Amino acid sequence: SRAKRYGKENRVSTKFTDVAGHDEAKKELIEVVDFLKNPAKYHAIGAEIPKGVLLVGPPGTGKTLMARAVSGEADVPFFSVSASEFMEMFVGVGASRVRTLFEDARKSAPAIIFIDEIDSIGRKRGAGIGGGHDEREQTLNQILSEMDGFEKNASVIILAATNRPDVLDSALLRPGRFDRQVTIDLPNLKEREAILGVHMRGKPLTGGVDVPEIAKSTPGFSGADLKNIVNEAALEAARISKTQIDMSDFYRALDKITLGLENSSLTIR
């Protein structure tokens, strides 16, 4: 449809405990939760609540998950949109969708707007293939003007995800817009263990499953890759009609996924 193209969830159940690792990022985002939950505290002292936070990191590291957790912790509605899906062939459609989205969010304030892949809209203007791209620029300009147009105390915070902060138009990063950046990196060894733990929760595992060993075998894997490993292991176990997942299932899953990744994402990370 030409009209909407964004998601709205009034309540999100995701919490920070569903996001393994990323402790620094959580510390910074707890502040955002507080802005949304206790705006009066900030207004009383004359502080302006930040409007935009950029979540920066490679694909599959949990940027969307983290944005959902902020919304869940603050218990505010979650509006989400993928920037690339917002634009159309027809000039003006993206901008009009942005207008509707922000209007809806303002009515539901306090609220979060999450814009995934902001770089697809937010690249430096005039840098697109073949120079100007009117639909993209108009969509970007509409986002900028919506952010500028918020009243000081609107209590709508925009989280945007990107793995290419370097290509963003500097207009997006100006004070009063996306002037804060939170890094969501690939997980280290300990964090991989924790992520595996989150996704093993509630699954029947034998005592022989060696989580540290799996974590050691997966350098460079993202949270999404690790989630995938756990699911593949469960599929392996079920395929041969087992009722518990054991280490051999994880080894088979690792083999399968490492082979797949060698031909794709892992090599270019």
Ligand code: ATP
């Ligand atoms: P992309 O940039 O590709 O959209 P993303 O950074 O937004 O990726 P998500 O979509 O949030 O990543 O992650 C995909 C899935 O991987 C999540 O839904 C979650 O199940 C799992 N995952 C990723 N990171 C973590 C993490 N730190 N803790 C727990 N699960 C994770």
